[in-house]
Amino acid sequence: MLEFIKQSKKRKLYCILGILYLLCIIFVANDAWLYSTPIAKLTKVETSVSGEETGTRGTKEKKYKQNIQGVILNGENKGKTISFTNEYTYTGMMKQPYHRGDKVLLNGTSKRMGSGIRGLKRDTELMILVGFLMFVLITIAGRQGALTIVTVIFNVAVFAIGFWKAGDTSNVLEMCSRLVILFAIITLVGLNGVHKKTWAALFTTLIVLVMIMGIFDVVIHHAEDLDYSTMEYLGSIENPDEIFHAEILISGLGAIMDVAVAIAASLSEIVEKKPKVTFLELFKSGREIGYDIMGTMINVLLFVFGCGLIPMCLIRMNNDVSLITIIKLHIPCELCRFLVESIGIVLAIPISILVTSVIIKVPGMFH
Numbered sequence: 001m002l003e004f005i006k007q008s009k010k011r012k013l014y015c016i017l018g019i020l021y022l023l024c025i026i027f028v029a030n031d032a033w034l035y036s037t038p039i040a041k042l043t044k045v046e047t048s049v050s051g052e053e054t055g056t057r058g059t060k061e062k063k064y065k066q067n068i069q070g071v072i073l074n075g076e077n078k079g080k081t082i083s084f085t086n087e088y089t090y091t092g093m094m095k096q097p098y099h100r101g102d103k104v105l106l107n108g109t110s111k112r113m114g115s116g117i118r119g120l121k122r123d124t125e126l127m128i129l130v131g132f133l134m135f136v137l138i139t140i141a142g143r144q145g146a147l148t149i150v151t152v153i154f155n156v157a158v159f160a161i162g163f164w165k166a167g168d169t170s171n172v173l174e175m176c177s178r179l180v181i182l183f184a185i186i187t188l189v190g191l192n193g194v195h196k197k198t199w200a201a202l203f204t205t206l207i208v209l210v211m212i213m214g215i216f217d218v219v220i221h222h223a224e225d226l227d228y229s230t231m232e233y234l235g236s237i238e239n240p241d242e243i244f245h246a247e248i249l250i251s252g253l254g255a256i257m258d259v260a261v262a263i264a265a266s267l268s269e270i271v272e273k274k275p276k277v278t279f280l281e282l283f284k285s286g287r288e289i290g291y292d293i294m295g296t297m298i299n300v301l302l303f304v305f306g307c308g309l310i311p312m313c314l315i316r317m318n319n320d321v322s323l324i325t326i327i328k329l330h331i332p333c334e335l336c337r338f339l340v341e342s343i344g345i346v347l348a349i350p351i352s353i354l355v356t357s358v359i360i361k362v363p364g365m366f367h
Contacts, residue, residue: 290349
């Protein structure tokens, strides 16, 4: 009977969440009145081929012209019909095609409609994806899924406030060092509560971060410095080395925390089931767990860094830059980041085992 009541409550909760999700989508799909930028819904789109365009390398691609009509959805001109043209190429490199039913942002103001399209209004699609992610997290993971959403929101807020308060790049490394500590505390305590395994994972994460940054500094000090000129969007920034240090700090946090939490939680469970387990047995168990996740985590890092390089490599190779030249000149920073984070994952295994074993097995610690 109690089980039936619990299941009934869960079904009601999921129904409520589903209804809220649909209401949010409907609201965002009709929120044009919140925008100061004029928004139009396209009611008629006629597309025709207007010719061919020759690129710098002699390649040819078709050009298209669209005659578009739409209805203004907000502002003083709400309800009025607007007409304009849009030109784009087959690749869509500079401009994209539009379709009937699209909602677009115009290049005007609340009083003036404008004469062209600034871009698509994408908040509905974003709401669908974000809402679906939250719905799936809560329905599948329950309380833990809700806590995940809360910690992500808090981390985003801390990140935004931190950079907003910083104002410039003069103290970016110091600021990111503080943010990393806050991210680790918010994530681990928020998801796992105040337990011994939480403290073990937190201390492991911070220790490993200090170690990999120390190793990186020693290697850079005794070897040739990295060529930071290939980093994106540096402009006139005077401290690219500090920015790169900050990138390593933040990008390595997630992988190291994942390893630390997995080992700390597993060893805590072992001690709970078998309180008389010895340090040596605990160490061996932790080592086997670490072996299972180490290779997967390193490959995950490789895929994450690799996918970010795909557009850059393709664009340069399309302009007759050889792959060897790209690796020599444009990938060293990414490769260095990958190697440092991989070292962090490997170091996190023995350190997590040692820290967790001491905290759990030594009487009187963190009660």
